[in-house]
Amino acid sequence: MSTETTPIVEINGVSKRFGSFAAVDNVTLSIGQGEFFALLGPSGCGKTTLLRMLAGLELPTEGRLIIDGQDMSGVPANQRPVNMVFQSYAVFPHMSVLDNVGYGLKVSGVQRPEIRERAQEALALVKLGDFGQRMPDQLSGGQRQRVALARALVKRPKVLLLDEPLSALDAKLREQMRLELVNLQETVGITFVIVTHDQDEALSMASRIAVMEAGQVRQLAPPAELYEFPKTRFVADFIGSVNMFEGRVEAVEKDVIRLACPGLERPIEVEQTDTPPVGATAWAALRPEKIEISKEPPSDPTENATPGRIEEITYLGEVSIYHVRVSEALPLVKVAMANVDRVTRRPFTWEDEVYLSWTRQCGVVLDR
Amino acid sequence: MEDWRRTPLVFWVTSLPPTLWLVVFFLIPLALVWVMSFGELDGLIDIKITGTLANYARALDPLYLEVFGKSLVFAGFTTVISLLVGFPVALAIVFASPRWRPILLLLVILPFWTNLLIRTYALIAVLRVRGFANFSLEWLWDQGNTVLALMGLGSYQLLGDRFEPLELLYNNTAVVIGLVYVHMPFMILPLYAALERLDRSLIEAALDLGASQFRAFLTVVVPLALPGIISGGILVFIPALGSFLTPDLLGGTDSQMIANVIERQFKGANDWPFGAALSFLLMYLTFAALTVRALVNRRAERRGGA
Structure with missing residues (x-):
């Protein structure tokens, strides 16, 4: 699923200003029918404001929102074909679960027997079939x-908006709900737009992710592309963990960039089609799990390699993070290694002199 | 809550002064009045406690029942009008910007800084025949006539040949206006407290689910503000029911409330036993109102409403 499908949501040069501050700054993007779309970013990046504008709870200062081919300017929240799951869930405390779920149908003038039937159906969908009277x-x-979800889905919206839906749940439940949300979305076939600050959440659920910073979309891509080929340092750093080497582009030969980094003996070589000009300042971004640690230098001369000393080891259960000093001038390099063996039989330990190596296909060179 | 068991000394020392105060200045005088209500006059000043129920029997005379009824109606109107006026005000304060909220709240409680008597006289200055309300109306009448004259309709005297000032003072309306004015803060403040706690996203959720603004107000805001509505209602109804100054100064001859009658028994008529009996009947009425609140609250709790 991508932009090739018919867009159900079109956001066209939309801005939202509060005084001189732009919470959302000229955002243009479209969301395809049936997509699971994530707006990802740190708090205050404007993602929630954008979602609330889709819901009609905030009005854009500039730009147009089109949902299902219909311009939403002047359409109030209660007439839009979207429904929202609020961060606080906003379940009405004075109504039973069934009345909560049936509320949207009741105010739309649906007949009582149908309300009951559809509300019950929606509750069964979120596995709360027996909880109607609670x-x-x-x-x-x-x-x-789940009640909030059922209450929004029962209206059969064109787009379901979810504002940080998992942030109030504990870790275990959150993981389970991610899976359930994805399954639910596949079952109902409704376009989901989710706002989250949790990169794992976005990566694991969304078909496409828009990374936002300071009111603007920094990159819009499917999860794997976002992770492997970030376009800016912000995106590389925000999605997952990354080692950043600042340097100067020394040469570009046959799509191989040579980046001279102060503090490293050899320049870093990265295979990349989209290359910054020679002489430009650039950054090599390298994921910790793409780096290998060995006692000996790598045999393949085309591989990047640098000596270093292990200064710190962080045990995280399934992986350990080795913090390696490659140069006094550079921050410690993070290397992730799966804990295949028990920790007591760890191949490397503190103060070990080692070599770090990675292939040219790992990592990206970024010029901003 | 069980802490006092562990430090009984602290508990007794801290609770003794207020308890003594309540007993000496509240419970004992109240008991005296209660006992007095079963007595009869003996001569001009002496009261003999005979255990008679004659005072209560006399209080149930249609003459007094009517005054009780009228007091209930006045207090009821006052409560309903305060609620209808106070609810939008409380909502406005809740939705005002944080900078304005304390100022608006201050304006609500500002009247408390002035003596009730002065405020009531000020209201007389507003409502009397040659008062500010009528001045304003007369000014409007003049302007209306000017406009009509300009339209060439001046000679028809469509607004009457002269301005008739409204009789706003010394009647039942004046009493209710005065009572609403005096008691409005007691309605607004509990409503504000209830509405302020209301999670805004609940209103947004209602709108998002397709409810109109009015529907969202009726189905979400009002039910969740119910504790505030009941508290405000009680806080207005009970003092309004026992009002004495407002009907005395603003009311006409037929807008006396029960407190005026009680006052007259203790002073002018010098019939303390009868005044005591009336007082206690008023108190029983108040208890009844509180019972209604307790019942409503319990039902709300059983429904799970917070």
């Missing part, structure tokens, strides 16, 4: 969230 204060956080 009051919200008798539910756990996860169950309340």
